[in-house]
Amino acid sequence: MEAVYVLSQFHLYLPYIDFWMFLFLRFYLEERIHRRVQRMQNPFLISLFSSIRTKNQLCFAVEYAEGGTLESQLSRNALSLERSIFYSACIVQGVKFLHDNRIVHRDLNPRNILLDGQGYAKVAGFGLCKEEIGYMNRFQSHCGTLHYMAPEMLTDDSCARSVDWWAVGVIIYQMLVGKLPFTGQDTEVIKNKILNESPVFPPDLADNAKLIILKLLCKEAKYRLGSREEDAQEVMESPLFRGLDWGALMEKEIQPPFIPQSVEPKIKKEEPQNVRDIALKASEKKKKSVRFCLMEPQNAGECSSVAAIDDFDLQLQLRAGSFVKTYRAEHRATGRIVVIKALQKLPETDEEEHRR
Numbered sequence: 001m002e003a004v005y006v007l008s009q010f011h012l013y014l015p016y017i018d019f020w021m022f023l024f025l026r027f028y029l030e031e032r033i034h035r036r037v038q039r040m041q042n043p044f045l046i047s048l049f050s051s052i053r054t055k056n057q058l059c060f061a062v063e064y065a066e067g068g069t070l071e072s073q074l075s076r077n078a079l080s081l082e083r084s085i086f087y088s089a090c091i092v093q094g095v096k097f098l099h100d101n102r103i104v105h106r107d108l109n110p111r112n113i114l115l116d117g118q119g120y121a122k123v124a125g126f127g128l129c130k131e132e133i134g135y136m137n138r139f140q141s142h143c144g145t146l147h148y149m150a151p152e153m154l155t156d157d158s159c160a161r162s163v164d165w166w167a168v169g170v171i172i173y174q175m176l177v178g179k180l181p182f183t184g185q186d187t188e189v190i191k192n193k194i195l196n197e198s199p200v201f202p203p204d205l206a207d208n209a210k211l212i213i214l215k216l217l218c219k220e221a222k223y224r225l226g227s228r229e230e231d232a233q234e235v236m237e238s239p240l241f242r243g244l245d246w247g248a249l250m251e252k253e254i255q256p257p258f259i260p261q262s263v264e265p266k267i268k269k270e271e272p273q274n275v276r277d278i279a280l281k282a283s284e285k286k287k288k289s290v291r292f293c294l295m296e297p298q299n300a301g302e303c304s305s306v307a308a309i310d311d312f313d314l315q316l317q318l319r320a321g322s323f324v325k326t327y328r329a330e331h332r333a334t335g336r337i338v339v340i341k342a343l344q345k346l347p348e349t350d351e352e353e354h355r356r
Contacts, residue, residue: 023323024058026127027343031060033126036101043252044094046114046124049331049338057345061312061338064328065122067115067260070171074110078178081206082257087113087121088172089241089249094123095164096232102137104130108167109145110174119256133161135229146187147180151195151219165226165235169216173199176209181217195219208239312340 034048041047052059070087073079079087091113098105105112105123112125128143138158150166152159173181181199184190199217201210215225215238226235236246248254312329318339319326327340 023343027058027324027341029129030125030127030341033103033129033131034060034062036103037097037126040097040101042094042097043120043250044090044122045097046122049336052340057342059340059342061329061331061340062124063116064337064339065114065124066117066262066337067119069111070113070115070121070175071110073115073260074174074178079175080257081176081209084172084175084209085240085244086254086257087175088168089244089246090121091123091168091171092232092235092241093246093250094121095168096236098123098129099161099164099231102132102134104133104139104161105164105167106130106141107144107148108164108171109148110171111145113171115260117260117262118252119259120252135161135231137161146190147182149194150221152221154191154194157221160221160227161231162221162224162227165216165224166221168235169213169225172209172216173213176205176213177202181213208242212238212240312338314340 031048031051034046035051037045038048046065047063049061049063052061091108095105095108105126105128107125107128108123109125112123114122114124116122130139130141133139138160140156141153141159141163144153144163144167148167148170150159150163151157153163170181182190182193182197184193199213201213212225212235216235218224221227225238226232228234245254311333312331314327314329316328317325318328323344325342325344327342329338329340330336331338
């Protein structure tokens, strides 16, 4: 499914530079959240490997999730109850960490859930996060991916961190049923269903699954599962997770029910595909020093000066947009496979016009 942000309906009316600024702010926020996550090394959130600055690009590298997105798994059919419970538990732990650190994700959807090589699910996509939101805090929010947006995000009502639990409910429904709970031919129909209709369940769906979905998809935010101060603990105590050893899950001692195949073909080292000239080529042919942050728990705030983007072997372009491009790459010094996300800076002429 294409991720359609509510804000995107305004993009056609924004000047070119303002659209770039919108992307820049999202890019900057995503990197900042990655830094906060990296300090705690949570196993259910995609972690930051490094930050890079060049003359023409803003870049950061994050861990590579070999299994691709949960969205790609759902494109085939519904998942088994065992897999759905396992992925749901991983997502709950990722959301718990964010909420414990006063961060609301606001865009949880299967495209932002990645599977690592072991089969564990990890939360990604921090570009729409809202910071400094605790139990008592409220905020206005009209952003996210429509099918996963809570009712209060579609109205003028204030929102709380429980908007994330609504999205988790939609994802659980989608995993178990194989389709979205609220669909329609256009935006208004979908909004109306989110605001006014209840999800329809197949007759063979397990009662514990129905129960948690109904509680997470409660339209009254204050009664929604996870809306109280206990937050994730409420969700973790749901009968759906009865018998799950949460401690073992946190230590990654549970055997995942499904081991995904790598979503990308292997790249032979003797025949590397160099895509640097496509989008990440430095403005000068000689190597330049850039500020490069190799994030470690003990010195997460420190940066050291190392070689330029050439420290990475860019193997494969994963996604390309007008301003943002994503690559799979190998860090030459460590051999670690990462994903590099690069935002092209505005040409100087555009920056000058924006200042005027």
